[in-house]
Structure formats: C-alpha cells, structure tokens
Amino acid sequence: MTNPELIRIMNEKLDGIASPEDSERLRLALETSGEARDAYRKLGGVFQALEQVPMVEPPPDLKVNVVRAIRGLQSVPVRSGWLESFRAAFRKRPAFRLAYTFAAGAACGVIALVLLRGDFSGSTRPSSSVTSGAMMPPDAGRMTPVDRRELHWASGTVTARTLESAGGLVAQIECAAPVGTQIVLDYGPSFSAAGLRQEKGAANDVSIVPGRLSIRVLGAGESGYLLYLTPQAGAASSVRIDVRTAGGALGGALRTQAAR
C-alpha cells in the first residue's frame, strides 16, 4: 500500500532524515508490498535522475559585469540626492524659483558653449541624470508624438519614440534591460544633439558622439532618456534605434517629422 504516510516516509528515507522507527516501517512495507516497492523504485529514480544534472560553471564575465555595474552605481545616490535636495529647496520657496531658473539658464549656457565647441564625446556616466545641453527641455505637453518603436526580447524591453517639439525633435528612450545591454540611437548628420536628460533609472554608461547616442546598461531596473535634437539644414532626416543583447541584435527605424 502506498498511502500518504508511507510516501512521506519514502521521501524522508531518501532525503536521509527518516527516523529509525519510520525506516523499520518502510522496510516491512517494502518486504510485503509490490506496490510499495514499485513506488519506492520510481521515487528513487527521481533522485538518481536529478543527480545526473551537472552543475554548470557561471560565465567568466559574470562577476566582472557585476563589479563594473556596482562601480557605476556607487556615485548615484550621492549625486541624485544632492540634486534632488537642491531642487526641492527651490520648490519649497517660490521666491527662489527665479534664482533657480537663472542658475539653470546660466548652467545651460556653459554647457551650450561646450556643445558648440563640439567637445561632446566621452562617458557621461551617472551625471547624465541631470539635463545637459543648450536646449531647455520643453514642456512634455507641447511635444507631438511622431513615431514609436518597441523592441522586446526574452529578458528586456526598449521603447523608442520620436516627438516633435517647438525646438526640433525629441528622441525618448525607455528601457528595462539586463546589465550589459547596448542601446544605440543613430541620428546621423540630419540632427545635432542639443541636450540630453535622464528621466529615470540607474546609472548607465552614456556617451554621445556626433550622430549617435550610446547607452550601455549598468544597473538593474528601468531607465529613461530624452535626447533633444536640432534639425540640420539640407540633410536627409532619419533616426534608428538598435539594441544589442547577449542573445542577439534587434532594431528599427523611426520616422521624424522633418522627414515628411
């Protein structure tokens, strides 16, 4: 007989935790019942089969990727906390808003000089969580959606949108992707980058060179970016999003208002 109690004893015997009394009960049951012997043999087979499954060595770059991502994360809480408290202080005191606006404008002016000099390469790392660039972010309500591209794979999603604004085109990238994922937005000679804002998320490795924004995901969770683009006269217009994951690549083009 293979009643639930006997099944329990069989499991505990094979787990090596059966009491001497239970072991004796099992021995007697196995001696007298073919059904019990069959059940015990099948259960033992499960244990044997599971033992055949080998432990697999983790990929050699697993630790390296984690350590690199941790290095990228370490400065984030300090920097974003500082910025947020700075903003909050101005929000709480309306009289300071004017000063804040002036300070922000002055900062953007300095950044604009850097942009105009074309010295725009290199990693922005966690500091990309603040707005950089000559063009102040327009009001989201004034942006008109132009196109949208969603890229899905087993372990992540990247959504790219193009939006038209008074100052030109805005490319929005939102991603929930594993560490190591590479996201590239190519806008070629059609546009020049006027500003980049990280809306949310972890500290990723972000770099901008003329015609291209590259993001390498270093932290878990969702990230979001707005790239402000100014159309260049005479250049054909195109924007393309590409994602390289550990399992392959995917991507697609996005329409721009200027292309019509």
Next chain:
Amino acid sequence: MVEEDEADLLVRSLEGDGGAFGTLIDRYQRVLFNVSLRMVGNAEDAKDITQTVFLKAYQNLGTFDRRHRFFSWVYRIMINESLNHLSRARRTEPLDEGMPSEGLGPDEEAAQHRLGDQVQSALLELSPDYRQVIILRHFVQLSYQEMSGVLEIPEKTVKSRLHTARQLLSDIFIKRGIAAL
C-alpha cells in the same frame, strides 16, 4: 568560522569595500547561476538574472538583517527575480527582426537527448512553485528548514510541496521514458 568570515565581508561591503563584495560574488555565483539556470532553462537569461540579483543584493545590503542567514536572503532575491523573469517572459512576445532563432541545430538536438537535458526539460514542465523546491533541495542541498526560511513558507508546506513535486516529476519521467528509471 565561515559565518564570522561572511559577517566580516558584509560589514566591509557596507563600508564600500568592493573587494569584500567581490568575495561574496565568488562564493555564491556558481550556485546562484545554477539555481537560475534550472529555474528559467536558458544560460543567457540565467546570467542576466544572476547579475541582477547581485546588484540588487548590493543596493539593498543596508536593509539586510544580519541576524538572518545571508544565503537565505540572497536565494530569496534569486527566486523572486527568476519568478519575475518567468512572468515577464510569458507576457512578452518576440517582436522585431534580428533575434536569434530559438530552433535547435543538429548538435543541440543530439545534446538534448542526454539525460541531464531531459531532466532539465522535465523540470520546466513543473509549475515554478514545484520547480523551486526541487532546485533548492536537489541542486542547492538545502534542508527543509532552510528552504522554509528562503521561501518564507512553513516547513510542513515545504515537505508536502517537495513530495508532490517529486511525484509529478516521476510521472513526467515515466511519460517521457527517461532512462534513469
């Protein structure tokens, strides 16, 4: 001694000693990667999940209650992350061009006939609740009590779930004619 050593590593990690956390990664990456691999059945996804688990552990190290076992905490993160992945994978359909084929080539076809692959395939037929108890018991060799701590369910529930999971696995093995029987 091992516990003291681990406590020291945790303290040093909290103080920003990257090397100490690196030692914890060395200690747990193999078993966590294998837990994830058996949960999701795909090495690339298992790697991503394991990396995410270590990052989450690092980011939340300050909230870890050091009266408890570190491995219980980190295994719990792993199990939750694997379950989240499985849930996302069910909701998400591959959409765009350029994704690698999911089909198996001749070599993979041959490899899949090996017992280990058949067992892995059978594991994936179990529901995640049953799969995780099999993995924690048979691949991580946790005791019922330790599994109860990781899964945050009573030990009695662990036992009954594990026994049922083994019975289901036995049925799948028989249905598929898996050789160890």
